[in-house]
Amino acid sequence: MAFHGGDIETAAEQTGRTRWLDFSANISPLGVPDSVKQAIVQAAEHLSRYPDPYQRKLRRALAETHRVLPEQIVCGNGGADIIFRTLRCLRPRRALLPVPCFSEYEEALTEAGCRVTRWYLPEPFQITRSLCEALENGCYDCLVLCNPNNPTGSVIEPGLLESILETAKQKQMFVLMDECFYDMTEDPEEQNSCIRRIDAFPNLLVVRSLTKRYAIPGLRLGYGICGDVRRIECIRTTGQPWPVNTLAAEAACAALNDQAYQMQFREFLQQARPDLQQGLTQLGFQVWDSHANFLFFRAKGMSHLDLELQEFGILLRHCDTYPGLNADYYRAAVRLPEENAKLLSGLKSCLSAGACGGAQCLKGEV
Template sequence: MPSPANRLAQFSESVIRGMTRLANSCGAINLSQGFPDFEPPEALLSALETATRGPYHQYAVTWGAPGFRQALAKKINRNTGLEIDPDQHLVVTCGSTEAMMVAMMTACNPGDKVIVFSPFYENYAADAILSGAEPIYVTLNAPDFGYDSDELAKAFEQNPKAIIVCNPSNPTGKVFTPNELQEILDLAEKHDAYVITDEPYEHIVYQPHVHTYAASLPGAFERVITCNSLSKTYSITGWRLGYVLASAEVIAQARKVHDFLTVGAAAPLQEAAIAGLELPDSYYIELQQAYTRKRDIFLGYLRQTGLPFTEPQGAYYVMVDISSLGFATDTEAAEWFAREIGVAGVPGSSFFREPEHRFIRFHFAKKEETLHAAGKKLLALSKRA
């Protein structure tokens, strides 16, 4: 029998989705894989019902249904001030997961280098390997997960083709400031590199922090490739609707990659999702308020456990330091949490390039009653301590 491709030996199956399987098998509350246990907005559900009865059951335009791209361009303009041409600047993908793969394969040749901040969302390392690129890791230092400017500058001196910036960050909850983004853009311009941003948590940011769109900074649009999705903003992770936003020159190439990866995103879901893109500004205000309440509930229980954690500035994840509990590894700890405490998280080592075993990542994109139930289970940690 022939052997599978060598590159597949360089990464494993998703640890996050593995923890979901463990949670399901032992009946734990799943705070590992970041999907809600509540419904999308009613406007989306109504539009979905209508779309299933409409003439949308065959292929949409490969790079996105026209109505969806038009609504998306209007929303992006409202948020960023950028003048977006729906026919020139967008390609609709099967979630931000495909958007990142499209961006990487559009930007990078095999053998190119790509800067990745560590800790990172687990897909980024796999994206680099699958596209034939070599990651250069720059550390985000706990507990605030800031980066060292000198380390970043030295990484750029290795002449990378791109840098990946997740903002707000999964798994750390870090929100990059305008000054940080400008520093990254200045280095990218100096070394002629792309800035690939992943921004699915754009509307989940906690005061006083504010999300800055890198592409909206002066002179940045031609260099930034923005990846995004509707999954988190509208609680539709299963719809798998994402997009790449970039200059016309980049999108012309990205469409070719997308076409031969997936052909296109689901046509009826694109039609239904227009209703979400057209929701008023009040929806995003209420979303931020709702997630602020969820964060406060869950962090309140964590404080009672006495475990150190980094308060997230955005997204809906929290990195909890479990080193005081005496486990040999974070994987052992995460499995114990699921089986014995009844709350499943993700061992933090799956996000780090460094040999780091201090953290478990939990998410709080759940109903408030679910978070109270999980929090009460976590209080049992005081007995172990």
């Protein structure tokens, strides 16, 4: 099983500590919207009935939100569920996978019997036009992309993305595009989202999730959007027949209608993300610009920074499990200002104590 952030139970077992400030999971610190809580309570009255196996109400709500057809949407038990079911359905033979990236892609491809070729993102961990050359020169039938990328937070330049999609289309290559963090980018109308391209590229499927923005990872709700309705139907019939439970379906509909929460989250992120980035930079870390609700940074020579922070009750995502990254890369979620201040204070204490070489190590002086 892949390693993830947000595993508070394991941290508690290892340390005996039960209260944590979790920067390892990229979840909205604003909490579950009241509208979602109310929808869950009301939906509980219907738990004696089976959920709708076709998710009709939910798909209509998603179709209205994204301005697509309900028939172009498949829903599942989180974004990872859509990824696994899609690849089980399509059974690609050889895939190109830019890394570092979300671990479930390679796990799902391997489970589907696909041979995976890793394409290592060149510094500063950004998709470049050389990816098109790799697609043109290789014999791939599947490409998996993440935009914004996890864990780097980088986005693909729109013109380059169009070239990649055109190349894949010409090569009759399926493209699985993970946009689970896209609603956090500075593109509120989503003009550059691949959802706008599904009709032009029927070989493209876009994966989305409501987990991060609405702080509902415990409910599990994800969906895929594709212009090819036959492919959507194939994915829908792959896996168990009730992938979305009643509570999750009603919660999702309420979240999609909560414009006030969406605005509040966007305003929060636009302020908190640059503030945290500035704080990390001032401490001497190398920090990458992010288009999601997390920051990717390097603490050169500090391979146990996550363990040091546990002494302060703070969980940080160590990125050494991502292909292409070593032990001094980390990812930190963007949380509330007072919580971000605690993270910065904990990091400063680690540096002052000389953990793993301290500030001098960061500056390359040891």
